[in-house]
Amino acid sequence: MNDRNTPDHQPSGISGTSGMFDTSSVSGISGDGTSGTFELDLAGHEARRRAEVLAALGDAWDPIEAMTGEADAQRLLYSGLDAEQQATYDMLVAAGVLPAAGQG
Structure with missing residues (x-):
């Protein structure tokens, strides 16, 4: 059985994010590996987006x-x-x- 079919597999991060969004998980994989549940927590992304908006506005805003x-x-x-x-x-x-x- 490979990692893709392992219940509660925790990926090391989303490609290209340098591990910043290590909050995804795959769970509830069926016995034949054809279905399961993928969850992704976007809280880290939202915090980064807000920080970038404030940085773009600058100190004079x-x-x-x-x-x-x-x-x-x-x-x-x-x-x-x-x-x-x-x-x-x-x-x-x-x-x-x-x-x-x-x-x-």
Whole structure:
């Protein structure tokens, strides 16, 4: 029986990752080796992705300024609506599709 058919085989890592994502496992292999369960924990990948995003944003990124800009854009987007547009906006807020002004 080879490693592929060994129950609870723990691979040494995903190719090309230098062992960074050693959180995969194969279990529940059938007797004939034709089926089983493969599990992969992406938590390490997600942590690395977030770290790369923050590194790309750099030290000058100001999250408060970014959120203020988003709020300003939201207000501008829904300003100056005509009566029909305002009624539609109010209906979408009441239905919970859009946040109420000042809550988004």
